[in-house]
Amino acid sequence: MHVNKVHAVFTIARVAKDLGEDEDWLWDVANGMDTEDGVIWVYGIGDDQVMAFTDFGIENLTELIRMHKDDPELLKRWDR
Numbered sequence: 001m002h003v004n005k006v007h008a009v010f011t012i013a014r015v016a017k018d019l020g021e022d023e024d025w026l027w028d029v030a031n032g033m034d035t036e037d038g039v040i041w042v043y044g045i046g047d048d049q050v051m052a053f054t055d056f057g058i059e060n061l062t063e064l065i066r067m068h069k070d071d072p073e074l075l076k077r078w079d080r
Contacts, residue, residue, distance in 0.1 A: 009052040029068050
């Protein structure tokens with residue numbers, strides 16, 4: 001039997017606040033992450049949905065933040 005070991009997730013707003021980053025910029029950075037990277041979508045009523053991260057996802061996101069700060073052109077390349 002598969003047992004899910006994720007006991008909590010953190011919304012992108014919470015992660016942005018905790019990391020001192022702009023939420024919109026963080027969304028752009030995290031947009032390419034997959035479930036395997038530790039990001040999930042939490043769905044509410046209607047079209048309400050929010051990006052959230054496991055602890056592993058926050059670790060991966062922190063690395064992506066570092067990469068994007070080292071090379072700010074990365075986001076511009078994805079927009080093409």
